[in-house]
Amino acid sequence: MENEVLTYDALVVGGGIAGEETALNLAKMDYKVLLVEKELSIGGKMILLSKVFPTLDCAACITTPKVSETARHPNITIFTGSEVKGIEKKGERNFEARILRNPRYVKEDACTGCQECEPVCPVVVKDQYQFDLVGRKAVFVPFSIANPRIAAIDIENCSLCGACEKACPSDAIDFSQEPEEKTYQFKSVVVATGYKLFDPIKMPRYGYGKHKNIITSMQMERELAPTRPFNTILRPGDGKMPDNLAYVLCTGSRDHTVGNPICSQVCCMYSIKQAQLLMGALPMADVTIYYLHIRSFGKGFNEFYETAKGMGVEFVKGKIGKISEKENGNLILRYDDIETGQVKEVEHDMVVLSVGILANDEIGQVFKTQKLEFDDYRYVKQIDELKRPAMTNIDGVFVAGAASGPMDIPDSILSAGSASSEAASYLAEVE
Amino acid sequence: MANKAPKILVFSTEKISDPAIDLAGLLKMHYPPTVYSIPLRCSSSVKSRWIMHAFEQGFDGVFIAADGTDCSYGESCVDKTAAIIAQTHEMMKAKGIEPARLKMAALCSVCAEPFVKHMKSFYEALSKTPA
Amino acid sequence: MKNKIGVYVCHCGGNISDVVDVNKVREEAEKIGGVAIAKHTIFACADSSQKEIAEDIKNLGLDGIVVASCSPKLHLFTFRAVAERAGLNPYNYVHANIREQSSWAHSDDKKGATEKAIALVRSAVERVSHSVAMEPVSISAKNITTVVGAGVAGMKAAIELADMGSQVYLIEKAHYVGGRTSQWGELFMPGETGKSVVSYLYQEVNKRQNINLFTGAELVSKKGSVGNFEIEVKITPRGIKKDADTSGLEKAIQVCPVEVSDGFNFGITKRKALMNYHPGQFPEIASIDAATCTQCGKCAEVSEAVDLNLEEERITLQTGSLMITTGFDPYEPEKSEFGYGDYDNVITLPQLERYLELNGQDLVVNGKKIRSMAYIYCVGSRQPEGENKYCSRYCCTSAVHSAIKVREKVPEMTVYHINRGIRTYGKQEVLYEKSSKNGDIYIQFNEDTFPEVSRNGKHTVVKVNDILTAGKELEIEPDLVVLVTGMIPRKDNAIGESLKIPRGRDKFYNEIHPKLRPVETTIDGVLIAGVCQGPKNITESVKSSLAAAAKTYSLLKREEITLEPIMATVDSEKCEACDKCTTACPFGAFEFIEENGKKVARVIESNCKGCGMCLPVCPTDAIELSGYTNTEIEGMIDALTESDY
């Protein structure tokens, strides 16, 4: 590109809700922003959710307009499928970053998102945007509300057969694209890299990955989402509709044995939300939530919890010991029933593990001259949490959203607001 | 049709009472689907002729979801709306329309429950009132 | 009349289409006269659908569009922008609300919901067929913000706005800044004290030339609108002369004969009418509480710094926006609620915080050394009946943290936490873990069996059914009972009433939408932040106030605001200059001019807010409001009654 801009006021790393909100706030103050997202679409976890607590708005309805507004704002440039390779601080309001743009092997301006290429591609792999519930092709449009909604080729799995090239009506396939790495200048940096999900494979006693009808809460989000892979709620083992589901809260949270002593702050609420949605989708189904404490603390949250109880969602205070599988695919949960003090066993036909939120600390490697500090749980450290909540140990580098700790969407948006204000003050400072 | 469902027109306000009606939907609180709302800027901007027009066109009831003291345009809103209702009641009497077919109540922006209650009871009442 | 109208019916990914037969709605829409194209779409708001609509507008030369989807409160601006990008005037787009007001409201009646959706689409088409293009109006705006309430939220917002480049007025009702935070000692999480936080913020406020702090000040009225508010502020005098010799003030406080309960310490101590608020107060000057001062003059006799000519001042300020950060009151238990007010060893958590501050190295309450204590949680929160159904969010963590502080002073303390499920969310969990490791005893009850506090001779007895031990009934005899009281909205809501800030179901000030517009209210230019919007801890309050600062700054920085062009117009043919509209208009938007030798009313555009209050008062029906004309409204009514379903 000839007229490519190489200097920006702010680099925002991560295009989830927190990154988008930060970028938009700064753009509306007339600052120029570069938003770098490693995935093929912006939108983060939120764009893949079903509906969102506590209002039960569909996630897509709230997030897609934000996504479009971000994508369209004249002060914001977006690089998807890109990585920040190194950030060096040269002085105040002077950062230099190397950014790698991975090729899509599809011409962005030519692709219309018609998906003609998908049926002809012979390769089928697991679809990461459906959390492996279904397959996708090596050439694929990430998901129906992706932004940009254009195809990409997963070159690692591509057999280079060239079928898509022939099928594409707009000649958008381009195998000659190369990765591109360039250096850009910024006056400030906002880290909005979000969180990772706990992988329940690490808790063999639950049998996730072995017992077929155990899924994670994120997979259930996909089953419930408007852009869902199946048109209904299914047990992955045999495609049957479940009618007696169990939620196991605090999976991978509040648990020293997996190295995560803190509470994930959102799983109680999203499980209650999913339970409410399931009661709607499967009117005959029973839903039981096994919990230690219910943390419905935010505005409207406790009322939301009470609504779920009123709808007939069962809440059992109990600690799950072990989950085993029966021949018919049903699951036996052995648990410590806290209210009776007894160890009990119950049968459910589908189990959802409410997996916790973990820090995404990869961004640490990117800071070259001065190390970015993390807290005890590997979240980006807020060095003055009470008074300047977005400040990190590096002047001019700010943190937004779940990158600084587990939090829900309303809190991520406020956190992004604080990162924007603090960054704007830093940018306005004149020496 | 003898037992045709009564039709109700609600004049709501964009900032205060229409959000309450939305909230009723959000909370899945049901009310008859023959209730329709036209949001205005402020309840005291409703013209008598619009109300009369609604009756002429076949609405069985008209409900003014007033802003009450929450109105962001000023306190006088309630009194002004009440005056319009009073004046319209006279026009209705002159045309032989039962004044009870025009009602008003103040609804705050989260008054979803009161809204649904009003609609249900108004609907009931209108089902009983002979045309 | 338009004849190239496009109609887009949204499925909302099932939210609408699961109930409403969207295809039928589309088919019916197609039949309406003037409709050139009718489509349905999974997500009308998605980027690809937006593109499609824009392309249709361009390729088919659409002259009006109707989007039938969720409430216009969510996406009105989204679709206006689509129209604009495609070269269609945004006011030639009309929205039909078929989600909140049809599929969701009538999910129990699919047929009824579909019929209603069809009628709503018909009426929207009718409206758009009469719509006229309008251009937004620009007005100049002041890059000045008035922040009301100088707690942590207010002070932080003021500092950041000043740094970003705005002028700030910071109005605090008390004679001191800091709000509730100044009442707490060591805070949870990073081990700072309330005093250190407030002192830092106060110094930062003072450093900035572009912040004007008024203490003892209250906003009494507001005129004008976003960009150009005019507010009146009442300032209660402090009663202490500026730059006077303050050496006699300590003596003066001693001689003050008035003794009242000290609100700063939640009534556990007494104070005078002339007082120092607390040791770390800012500004660091004594003040006279006008409400309790008897004007006896004793203090003035011993200190020349005292000025008893207490005359309040009124000032007028011009401001572009208002940010409300007035915080909260702690819930005050009813008399006899868990023995409060009956037994002197039943106190609240805020009172415990003050005891811990005032006590030094022990915990002594009413002369008694405390060696065992029981916290009762959720007092005034999570009530099964009546008000306060919400969780107050801060209190579990705060109570657990206070128990850790207590044990630092008295290691042998026995501590019971009688709770309803501890909510130390997120990283605060480690405090709960620490307290458990310290040997604190956790007992849990359900909402159907609340604990009971009674007296048995000299002992206070707490009876509770513990669900953690299979519902066993326990009797505890603690030296001290601490009621973990929640947060409630400020009892004094004068500011809310005068600005008309909407309140939510929990009675805290309400945002427009918790995710899309969490710090804005339905009144343009009035923002809310901190606990006045809902319970929060300090970090969360500060984040929300910074989010509000970001919104405010982007609104005002260009010193120009675009307003909706919805305005009244007068048909001078019909006008008889009766003057009724002048009286009806709250904004003085009418003037009289000569037109063709006739005196007629005219609307002053910059004053008109488009409320429409003038419409019904005109005896000759000469006034119309753009977008809400007789043709539009009556056309909509006709369309709604077209089918006799």
Ligand SMILES: Cc1cc2nc3c(=O)[nH]c(=O)nc-3n(C[C@H](O)[C@H](O)[C@H](O)COP(=O)(O)OP(=O)(O)OC[C@H]3O[C@@H](n4cnc5c(N)ncnc54)[C@H](O)[C@@H]3O)c2cc1C
């Ligand atoms: C199952 C589940 C259900 C939930 N339901 C709800 C709900 O109903 N309501 C609610 O309020 N909250 C809910 N949440 C929480 C919600 O997901 C988070 O609050 C929100 O996604 C946080 O947004 P974020 O932008 O901070 O992080 P993320 O959504 O994680 O976004 C981070 C973005 O940064 C990108 N990124 C990461 N590293 C890099 C890098 N090095 N370079 C470039 N880009 C990078 C990621 O690809 C991603 O796009 C739920 C969470 C889960 C797990």
Ligand SMILES: Cc1cc2nc3c(=O)[nH]c(=O)nc-3n(C[C@H](O)[C@H](O)[C@H](O)COP(=O)(O)OP(=O)(O)OC[C@H]3O[C@@H](n4cnc5c(N)ncnc54)[C@H](O)[C@@H]3O)c2cc1C
């Ligand atoms: C017992 C207790 C312990 C706590 N401990 C902690 C802790 O350890 N850590 C933590 O993070 N949080 C703690 N909190 C929460 C913390 O107090 C709040 O988060 C914080 O005070 C909120 O700040 P704010 O500015 O929103 O409101 P406030 O602190 O209430 O400040 C509001 C300000 O507005 C002023 N005001 C009110 N009305 C008007 C008006 N009409 N005009 C002008 N000014 C007005 C008030 O005088 C006050 O100065 C605790 C709370 C309690 C009750």
Ligand code: SF4
């Ligand atoms: S939010 Fe609930 S489920 Fe998640 S870790 Fe915390 S207590 Fe456990």
Ligand code: SF4
């Ligand atoms: S935070 Fe804890 S004590 Fe406070 S209301 Fe919520 S559950 Fe009860």
